[in-house]
Amino acid sequence: MVLKQKSILPGFGLALGFTLFYLSFIVLIPLSTLFLRTATLSWGQFWEIITAPRALASYRLSLGASLIAALLNVVFGLLVAWVLVRYSFPGKRIVDGLVDLPFALPTAVGGIALTTIYSGKGWIGQYLEPLGIKVAYAPLGVVVALTFIGLPFVVRTVQPVLEDFHPEFEEAATTLGANRLQIFLRVIFPTLMPALLTGFAMAFARALGEYGSVVFISGNMPMRTEITPLLIMTKLEQFDYAGATALAVVMLAVSFLLLLAINLLQWWSRRRLAAL
Amino acid sequence: MFAPSGLKIAESVPLNRARTEPAVVRWLLIATALLFLGFFLLTPLIVIFAEALQKGFALYLESFKDPEAWAAIRLTLLTAAIAVPLNLVFGVAAAWAIAKFNFVGKNVLTTLIDLPFAVSPVISGMIFVLLFGMQGWLGPWLQEHEIKIIFAVPGIVLATIFVTFPFVARELIPLMQAQGTEEEEAAIVLGASGWQTFFRITVPNIKWGLLYGVILCNARAMGEFGAVSVVSGHIRGLTNTMPLHVEILYNEYNFVAAFAVASLLALLALVTLAAKRFVEWKSHQPSVGQR
Numbered sequence: 001m002v003l004k005q006k007s008i009l010p011g012f013g014l015a016l017g018f019t020l021f022y023l024s025f026i027v028l029i030p031l032s033t034l035f036l037r038t039a040t041l042s043w044g045q046f047w048e049i050i051t052a053p054r055a056l057a058s059y060r061l062s063l064g065a066s067l068i069a070a071l072l073n074v075v076f077g078l079l080v081a082w083v084l085v086r087y088s089f090p091g092k093r094i095v096d097g098l099v100d101l102p103f104a105l106p107t108a109v110g111g112i113a114l115t116t117i118y119s120g121k122g123w124i125g126q127y128l129e130p131l132g133i134k135v136a137y138a139p140l141g142v143v144v145a146l147t148f149i150g151l152p153f154v155v156r157t158v159q160p161v162l163e164d165f166h167p168e169f170e171e172a173a174t175t176l177g178a179n180r181l182q183i184f185l186r187v188i189f190p191t192l193m194p195a196l197l198t199g200f201a202m203a204f205a206r207a208l209g210e211y212g213s214v215v216f217i218s219g220n221m222p223m224r225t226e227i228t229p230l231l232i233m234t235k236l237e238q239f240d241y242a243g244a245t246a247l248a249v250v251m252l253a254v255s256f257l258l259l260l261a262i263n264l265l266q267w268w269s270r271r272r273l274a275a276l
Numbered sequence: 277m278f279a280p281s282g283l284k285i286a287e288s289v290p291l292n293r294a295r296t297e298p299a300v301v302r303w304l305l306i307a308t309a310l311l312f313l314g315f316f317l318l319t320p321l322i323v324i325f326a327e328a329l330q331k332g333f334a335l336y337l338e339s340f341k342d343p344e345a346w347a348a349i350r351l352t353l354l355t356a357a358i359a360v361p362l363n364l365v366f367g368v369a370a371a372w373a374i375a376k377f378n379f380v381g382k383n384v385l386t387t388l389i390d391l392p393f394a395v396s397p398v399i400s401g402m403i404f405v406l407l408f409g410m411q412g413w414l415g416p417w418l419q420e421h422e423i424k425i426i427f428a429v430p431g432i433v434l435a436t437i438f439v440t441f442p443f444v445a446r447e448l449i450p451l452m453q454a455q456g457t458e459e460e461e462a463a464i465v466l467g468a469s470g471w472q473t474f475f476r477i478t479v480p481n482i483k484w485g486l487l488y489g490v491i492l493c494n495a496r497a498m499g500e501f502g503a504v505s506v507v508s509g510h511i512r513g514l515t516n517t518m519p520l521h522v523e524i525l526y527n528e529y530n531f532v533a534a535f536a537v538a539s540l541l542a543l544l545a546l547v548t549l550a551a552k553r554f555v556e557w558k559s560h561q562p563s564v565g566q567r
Contacts, residue, residue, distance in 0.1 A: 003379060003380050004377060004378065004379040004380070005377070005378040005379070007376070007377055007378075007457070008461055008464050008465070009376050009377070009457060009460055009461060009464060009470075009473075010464070010470035010473075011372060011470050011474070012373060012376075012377050012379075014369075015369040015370070015372040015373035016369075016373040016377075016379070018365075018366070018369045019366065019369050019370040019373050019374075019385070020385075022362075022366045022369075023366075023370075023385075023388060023389065026434075026437055026438055026441055027388070027391055027392060027438065027441060028388070029407075030403040030404060030406075030407055030438070031391070031395070031403055033403055033406045033407050033412075033413060034399070034402075034403050034406060037406055076309070076312045079305060079308060079309045079312070080309045080312070080313065082305065082309075083305055083306050083309040083310075084309075086296065087296075087302055087305070087306055089306050095310070095313060097549050097550070097552075097553050098313065098317055098318070098321075098549070099313070099317070100549055100552065101317050101321065101545060101549065102317070103492070103495075104495045104499075104544075104545035104546075104548040104549050104552075105320075105321075105499070105541070105542060105545040106498070106499025106500070106501060106518075106519045106522075106541045106545070107397075107499070107501050107502070107519075108499075108501040108519040108520075108522050108523055108538075109324065109499070109519070109522060109538040109541045109542055109545075110320060112522065112526050112534060112535070112538060113320035113321070113323045113324050113327075113538070114320055116323050116327060116531075117319055117320065117323050122323075123319065123323065124315070124319070144316075147316060148316050148317075148320065151316060151317070180297055180301075205394060208396070209394075209395065209396025209397065209398070209399070210396075210397075210502075211396065211397050211398050211501070211502035211505075212397065212501035212502050212505075212519070216523075216526070229396050229397070229398040229399075229502065230398075232396075232398050232399070232402065233398050233505075233506065236398075236402060236405065236506060239411070241405075241406065241409075241411055244402060245402075245406065248396075248398075248399045248402060251396055251399060252395065252399060255394040255395060255396070256394060258394070259387075259390070259391075259394040263387065
């Protein structure tokens with residue numbers, strides 16, 4: 001077996017050596033301490049920590065809110081991508097640029113801004129609270145914050161696929177007598193499916209781990225509005241490192257599964273695009 | 277990546293009826309999309325500046341006279357000034373190895389580089405506490421030698437490097453893979469040295485992608501909250517970065533000052549978006565000698 005194909009270009013050893021060294025010191029060794037730390041816990045202790053009622057409540061909120069937020073982003077992300085690619089309207093380029101704001105804006109800044117808007121005296125909150133809809137300091141606030149930070153993912157994965165979509169397919173479908181809705185559902189949507197799924201998985205993964213924007217708006221009440229990253233933070237502040245580590249391992253396992261899913265989805269969509 | 281020139285002609289044909297919806301549907305969709313973005317993007321952006329300026333411009337400026345705000349700004353700049361160049365060098369090295377050579381384990385390496393993106397910010401900070409903290413592995417040794425990493429500046433820098441680790445590499449790897457190796461090989465055959473080839477051939481080819489990665493890396497380095505929050509210890513004037521300072525001021529109900537510092541970060545975000553746009557536009561301009 002050949003470990004490396006021959007090349008006349010220099011610098012392979014230096015570049016790969018530095019890459020591996022830096023990767024190990026910054027990422028691999030620190031991350032592995034997490035797993036080695038868990039090894040100091042017995043299975044019984046580990047299980048007890050990760051199935052404590054407060055932990056279970058935090059998973060429920062983290063998973064539920066992330067799922068709702070990611071689904072909202074699929075619906076509205078597709079709509080925004082569609083509008084940006086297919087239609088023209090004044091200010092379109094600014095809107096297109098602004099879509100990336102949640103990537104560029106520090107999460108804490110997004111968090112305090114959203115909290116201010118949706119609190120009882122806020123611009124939007126003052127109209128919602130009389131209706132009995134409480135957003136800030138309630139689970140709904142977590143959904144709002146997670147929708148905000150996940151917003152660009154679906155737009156940015158769907159947009160290029162939509163741009164590259166060959167008009168011939170739609171034209172052929174029209175000639176064959178399909179109406180716009182049929183064309184969208186049966187011709188365009190299937191093509192967008194891998195990108196939508198990838199965007200969904202990315203938004204979901206990002207939402208699960210999010211901390212900065214949520215802590216301000218959620219109110220952080222144990223059992224009610226406490227997300228898992230916040231519970232880890234609380235345990236760290238109480239110097240309960242074992243508890244924090246166990247929960248972190250659970251979160252990491254979920255994140256890695258999602259990362260794997262995203263990679264498989266991208267591989268699948270590349271193959272599908274290549275087949276077109 | 278680039279469509280063959282034949283496709284361009286097909287795209288320039290104006291949209292016919294087969295490819296668009298009735299005007300009513302079009303405007304309804306546009307209105308819904310804009311309403312959604314208005315609620316979720318524009319309102320938060322406006323509220324930051326509105327809150328910062330609610331008691332007038334004088335009081336807004338007053339917020340920056342606070343020495344702790346200045347200390348936070350300085351620490352944020354320092355952190356970015358260390359983290360970004362290190363990740364830049366790493367990104368170039370990793371992209372050179374991965375894009376220009378074929379070797380076993382290349383895909384695994386590419387996946388490992390993306391790892392920090394899959395980790396929650398809180399966990400990103402926590403792993404350094406487990407390593408260097410008082411109860412951490414190296415904690416006792418560090419204390420003996422009076423080296424402070426956690427609840428001090430080195431910890432903040434380390435956590436920032438971790439969360440911004442993949443940015444440059446993941447921009448450069450696909451770009452350099454798409455460019456192939458012919459140009460560099462030609463330079464080497466003609467007698468150029470490795471570094472000459474790199475600086476005269478590779479760097480001009482990747483400069484926009486490189487800049488793009490650096491811009492994104494910098495925005496995240498200056499704005500990171502979760503990871504830095506775990507390792508910082510929130511010591512005012514010493515280990516507070518700008519996002520952490522915003523949190524403290526906000527929790528003290530000092531809203532004008534909190535949003536004043538936040539407005540600087542929001543401006544940074546807007547500059548980042550503008551710079552990103554510019555680079556995207558630039559990198560799509562065909563440069564002389566290419567293709």
